[in-house]
Amino acid sequence: MDNRYFHPESLMMSHGYKPALSEGAIKCPIFQTSTFVFNSAEEGKAFFEVAYGQREKGPNEELGLIYSRLNNPDLQILEERLCLWDGADECAVFESGMSAISTVMLEFLRPGDILLYSKPVYGGTDHFINKVLPQYGIKGIGFTNTQSSEEIIMEMKTKGLGQKLKMVYVETPANPTNALFDLDECRKIADAFSNEENDIVVCVDNTYMGPLWQHPLKLGADLVVYSATKYIGGHSDLIAGAVLGRSKHMKRVRTLRTFLGNMAGPWTGWLLMRSLETLKVRMTQQAENAEQVANFLLNHPKVEKVYYLGHLEAGTKQHAIFKKQLFSAGAMLSFDIKGGKKEAFTFLNHLKLIKLAVSLGSTESLAEHPATMTHSDVSAEDKETMGISERLIRLSIGVEHYSDIIWDISQALENC
Structure with missing residues (x-):
């Protein structure tokens, strides 16, 4: 048991934490303190020497708490x-x-x-x-x-x-x-x-x-x-x-x-x-949901192009990089809606379940308009070169049931 290699998702519950140092609490408490007490002046000196790079930490020395x-x-x-x-x-x-x-x-x-x-x-x-x-x-x-x-x-x-x-x-x-x-x-x-x-x-x-x-x-x-x-x-x-x-x-x-x-x-x-503690569970579900959403968008008559890593064409350079570097297609995707900013805004304004907000990677699904929001300060030349057009919509897929996410996207597209 002591020699077993545990996966990171298993170690997220306990690694680095010693309950005995915190009254046996199973979870690490919040150490809401600005400073820490030294047991001696010599100990304080030793802690600062390591913290300020004046010497290297000893083989069995633990970095002491200072501030x-x-x-x-x-x-x-x-x-x-x-x-x-x-x-x-x-x-x-x-x-x-x-x-x-x-x-x-x-x-x-x-x-x-x-x-x-x-x-x-x-x-x-x-x-x-x-x-x-x-x-x-x-x-x-x-x-x-x-x-x-x-x-x-x-x-x-x-x-x-x-x-x-x-x-x-x-x-x-x-x-x-x-x-x-x-x-x-x-x-x-x-x-x-x-x-x-x-x-x-x-x-x-x-x-x-x-x-x-x-x-x-x-x-x-x-x-x-x-x-x-x-x-x-x-x-x-x-x-x-x-x-x-x-x-x-x-x-x-x-x-x-x-x-x-x-x-x-x-x-x-x-x-x-x-x-x-829930990172792998959340991200796994988000990736599964994103695949369902991307497949739905792929053949939708009001969608011009889908930017999703799971749709990369085999034999291309991008697909080769994907196979070499990534373990998943992820939960982020973008798509070009047919039309322009008017249609993109109409879509975003008609979403009911998906939230119109920037950021990504959260439990709830989010949608935004990069050209006028997260990437609004990027030069017009770079936007054009990199395909950040006014018809581009970015989706961050959450952990909701995929059929509900797809329903929301579908009804919003119907209004465009």
Whole structure:
């Protein structure tokens, strides 16, 4: 029994938590405290030495609790559990997905550096890359999944930009089109310009797949980021983010988080631990529902095109990436309604069960209009190039009975 390998979904109930330290409580309590008492001055000194990177933690030494900006039992246990899904050395939880993303970029990028990023990305990420980072002298260069690694490498060399490259940032599947990017190819790009003095980081936003359906760290990525608000939280009742990776990169992420002070609080950590217990059950049901919805939309006379990973044509490059990188087609899909913004808005305004709201990955099904909502700040040129048109509608499929979701979509389409 002691030697058995338990699956992550089994360990979500208990990993990292010792009931004996909390009066025998079967669930981890909420440690709603700002600071922690040291047993001695020597102990406090030792804890700070490790926390501030003045020395490495000893082989059998446990990181002591100091102050909730540095560590808190709810966050530590949560972070240990999240590592189990992705196979990460360490995890750091943040107060939002954008907080996690911006912290990673600010830590690994400096004025004069170049960030190579996949297109499309979430609208908030696009804004940070193209509107905020340039104010710090950092330039973002976008690439699409139609470009090969060889083409991108050649373009960077021709323009003399290779030595300025510091990060390859990839969102796959991409929001909102489900475009897939080959992480092997992204690793090749980073390695082509990496050397002892220039360690180019590959960072993957895995929000669309959650910890269950894709494991970027096992596919060549150095860091993976999540909006933990989505599947990890999964109940539309919290905001959080997470970064996972190897210790050498996570040490830097954790240090900046400490001094930016943008870690999540204990209440959020407790809620996320609760959500992890049902993560696989929820995501499995959502994926099954999404397949039924996508099949319904595929032949509907008022639907022009469906963007769903389960419908990728065998033999294509996108299908090959899907088979190599993903364990599921997921629960996110988009479709082009016949017509334009008028028809899209009419559809959205007639939904009865599905909620018209942004965000994704929650228990309830959600619908939104990317061109005027989540991706409204993306340039008109990029929208056109990436297919984020006014007829595009994004659906996040929840855990309701699939026949009810389909009924709602059907009756809304009838009004268009």
